[in-house]
Amino acid sequence: MTVLENNSRDHSLSGGPAIDFAPSGASRFTSIVFRAREFGIFGILVVFVLITTAIKPRFLAAQNIKFILIDTTIFALLALGETMVVISKNVDLSIGSILGISAFVSSNLYQQFHHISILLVFTTGIGIGLVFGLINGVLVAFGRVPSLVVTLASLYIIRGIDVLYVGGQQVVASSLPSNFLSVTSSSLGPVPIISIVVAIVIFVGSYYLKNYRSGRDLYAIGSSDLAAGLVGIPIAKRVFTSFALSGMIAGLAGVIWASYYGTVDSTAGTGYEFTVVTAVVVGGVAIFGGSGSAVGAAIGALLLNTINSSLYVLGVSAFWDQAISGLLLILAIALDRGLGLYVAKSLRKRSSRVAS
Amino acid sequence: MSNQFDPVISLRGAKKYFGAVHALEDGQIELFSGEAHALVGENGAGKSTLVKIFAGLHRPDSGTLTVDGKVVHFDSPRAAIESGIAVIYQEPTLFPDLTVAENIFMERQPQRSFKRIDFRRMNREAREIFSRLEVVLDPTRLALGLSIAEQQIVEIAKALSLDARVIVMDEPTAALSSVEVDRLFRVSETLKASGVAILFISHRLDEVFALCERVTVMRDGRFVTSSLTNETDENSLVRAMVGRDLEKRTDQLRQFDQRALLEVEHLTLEGLFVDISFTVAAGEIVALSGLVGAGRSEVATAIFGIRRYDHGRVSVDGKELRRGSPSAAMTSGIGLVPEDRRLQGLVMEQSISRNISMGSLKSLKKNGVIRAFTETRFAADWSVKLQIKYGNLGNSVSTLSGGNQQKVVLAKWMARSPKILIVDEPTRGIDIGTxxxxxxxxxxxxxxxVAVLVISSELPEVLNLADRILVMREGRLVAEFTHDDASEEAIIGAATLSSEVSAS
Known part of the structure; x- marks a missing residue:
């Protein structure tokens, strides 16, 4: 049907001016704040780097930069998966445990089979992550159990399996071949190759989320699942996929972790989920879903690791590191909440002004 | 293309029952290309049910729906959309975090190489639709913070992008200011000129005459009459909407104390209600009437302290009440039986006796401890007084029927022996006996x-109970009637017409 095409162009009603919905102050304000958020993180980052370097110049030594970047690489990669999940108003708390079990099982292959291909090691790690991701996904998307509960349970269950399987064993660096260790040790100047690769992956992932229908679906689901259902978005399928991917990414991160640390026992990755969720939220992904980017989350991870390192270099107690992470988290959430209240209030005032 | 004189869509003899409730007995309407057709009727006349049939949300139990002369059955909202029917609800559901253009094209975004979304084309197409509607709205801004009027425009743009030929607007103007209504009407005129058929649901008769060519009146789920708007007038429409003689309350006008127990002065909450002043005397029943959305419940919750009002004062027995504090309101003797008893009036999972005693725990306490025996006896006493029908007082309150649930809420408040009781829609969804x-x-x-303030959308109830009737429209008090000079016509007139009815 093209009823509208026929006479729409030449039709001009009463010749009056077009009906104007001027952009409201609220929207301009919100876009400024959202932009300020991404630059704000950078600002804090720069301040920390400058202060620390002024006091202890060795903070910017090549070796230290490399440490910070490798740590950030693992967290930023995990944050990519977490971002997909959080954007659609869910959360994945099982990633630390998945990383742990993947790190042990994949690197332990070298002790069992001496000449195993590195490709098979990576595939094993990713496969383990995928299996747990699929289980999370089924329970959340099709079982309709809140993701907080599902992944909190799988956090404990997977760690339990890990402990049972590993027992008192340990993978040691000397048992790992050099080509496996060089995955994380080779670098371009002070920048590890793996960091560059992961950065590219994050940019591609972020681009996909922003520019493809299925990516936008995740934002839409997180923004309003009611509206998403009305326009026919396959909500369960998308949510399921986001958990599967998050699991896979955690599996991959586990293999990278094993390559970097060399020594793997059953505690690998304990508590990582909280650092990652913090990085994601500090990096501008709304914890209530609907907005944010994987690049922002990666910057959040970089900020947290830089602060961690600078406090260490300055000889400040590790307690302060955690306190600062907590503070940043509260600031980020307060910003979101304050913004929502501001918009709601200005809207109410505006409509009443027009009415009277 | 069908003949211009055949309806684009028509519904005949539609029936829809929900259990024993007859939501629609005889739904009938025909929409023509390029015309706006108004559907009017009291609350509960069956308009919403009819809209939901068009939207594909309800399937009629019987009756025929035809599009372009062909019989169709919509089994999902998608089927309705594919037939070219779009429904604009009073408060649209948009994605606040996505841009206006994305909201219009969600799941149908134009794509470029490698299946990437073509944002530039999407924004351009959105801009084209807006210019067709002669509206200026930035497609790249977020939907967050859009006014309801703007959200409706986005929904209309979405309907156009789907090539909708029938646009149903379900009370679109209820939440709009007069300036915004004008804008919506200009957009609607543009739609009509391009051949779209509009079904316009409204309570405001002046709008019906301003926009529509045709008007259909429904009452109690039945089609009453349909005519061209230039062949009828507001008074005959009101008569058709009411259409029955009602027996008035038979008992003598009761004598009551003239001492005002509840005084409300210049109460204002921006965006919801403005300058509300009235009094309720001891022993008096005052009804707050008006259409759904006129701000009645908002006034009630503001008096009780659930909402903070911006200006004005509320006094109980001459003493000013602290605003924004339900506990202060309760201490001063106010009770509120809220609109939604399941959500606001009861704790559904808790037992009947716990719900009854909930407001009286202080008086049940002995040495700081509440004994289950005391609590149950207390609840049993009140259940007998109010004739609540229950199996066991320990059962959860959700096991009771709607009417008995409402009695539990009443018992909770009556047990506190309130001085003032506000009851919001006291009999909604309750069988006739109860x-x-x-x-x-x-x-x-x-x-x-007790000074009683009743809020009700059912006019017979209002006429039956109230000593005085106050009518609200769009957040303002617009009329006041005494028990004797109130009639359904007068109340509906004051609640819907824009011509000022002086507050006597």
Whole structure:
């Protein structure tokens, strides 16, 4: 049907001016704040780097930069998966445990089979992550159990399996071949190759989320699942996929972790989920879903690791590191909440002004 | 293309029952290309059910729906959309975090190489639709913070992008200011000129005459009459909407104390209600009437302290009440039986006795401890007084029927012996027998000296109970009637017409 095409162009009603919905102050304000958020993180980052370097110049030594970047690489990669999940108003708390079990099982292959291909090691790690991701996904998307509960349970269950399987064993660096260790040790100047690769992956992932229908679906689901259902978005399928991917990414991160640390026992990755969720939220992904980017989350991870390192270099107690992470988290959430209240209030005032 | 004189869509003899409730007995309407057709009727006349049939949300139990002369059955909202029917709800559901253009094209975004979304084309197409509608709205801004009027425009743009030929607007103007209504009407005129058929649901008769060519009146789920708007007038429409003689309350006008127990002065909450002043005397029943959305419940919750008002004052027995504090309101003797008893009036999972005793725990306490025995006896006493029908007082309150649930809420408040009781839609969804009992309880309360404020959308109920009737429209008090000079016509007139009815 093209009823509208026929006479729409030449039709001009009463010749009056077009009906104007001027952009409201609220929207301009919100876009400024959202932009300020991404630059704000950078600002804090720069301040920390400058202060620390002024006091202890060795903070910017090549070796230290490399440490910070490798740590950030693992967290930023995990944050990519977490971002997909959080954007659609869910959360994945099982990633630390998945990383742990993947790190042990994949690197332990070298002790069992001496000449195993590195490709098979990576595939094993990713496969383990995928299996747990699929289980999370089924329970959340099709079982309709809140993701907080599902992944909190799988956090404990997977760690339990890990402990049972590993027992008192340990993978040691000397048992790992050099080509496996060089995955994380080779670098371009002070920048590890793996960091560059992961950065590219994050940019591609972020681009996909922003520019493809299925990516936008995740934002839409997180923004309003009611509206998403009305326009026919396959909500369960998308949510399921986001958990599967998050699991896979955690599996991959586990293999990278094993390559970097060399020594793997059953505690690998304990508590990582909280650092990652913090990085994601500090990096501008709304914890209530609907907005944010994987690049922002990666910057959040970089900020947290830089602060961690600078406090260490300055000889400040590790307690302060955690306190600062907590503070940043509260600031980020307060910003979101304050913004929502501001918009709601200005809207109410505006409509009443027009009415009277 | 069908003949211009054949309806684009028509519904005949539609029936829809929900259990024993007959939501629609005889739904009938025809929409023509390029015309706006108004559907009017009281609350509960069956308009919403009819809209939901068009939207594909309800399937009629019987009756025929035809599009372009062909019989169709919509089994999902998608089927309705594919037939070219779009429904704009009073408050649209958009994605606040996505841009306006994305909201229009969600799941249908134009794509470029490698299946990437073509944002530039999407924004351009959105801009084209807006210019067709002669509206200026930035497609790249977020939907967050859009006014309801703007959200409706986005929904209309979405309908156009789907090539909708029928656009149903379900009370679109209820939440709009007059400036915004004008804008919506200009957009609607543009739509009509391009051949779209509009179904316009509204309570405001002046709007019906301003926009529509045709008007259909429904009452109690039935089609009453349909005519061209230039062949009828507001008064005959109101008569058709009411269409029955009602017996008035039979008992003598009760004598009550002239001392005002509840005084509300210049109460204002921006965006919801403005300058509300009235009094309720001890023993008096005052009804707050008006259309759904006129701000009645908002006034009630502001008096009780759930909402903070911006200006004005509320006094109980001459003493000013602290605003924004339900506990202060309760201490001063106010009770509120809220609109939604399941969500606001009861704790559904808890037992009947716990729900009854909930407001009286302080008086049940002995040495700081509440004994289950005392609590149950207390609840049993009140259940007998109010004739609540239950299996076991320990059962959760969700096991009771709607009417008995409402009695539990009433018992909770009556047990506190309030001085002022506000009851919001006291008999909604309650069977006729229990309804009469609830009415009797309210009258008894008033006889015992309680000041009662009743909010109700059911005019017979209002006329039956109230000593005085206040009418609200769009957040303002627009009329006041005494029991004797109130009639359905007068109240509906004051609640819907824009011509000012002086507050006597």
């Amino acid at each position: 309804k009469a009992e609830v009415h009797r309880l309210i009258l008894e309360l008033a006889r015992s000296g």
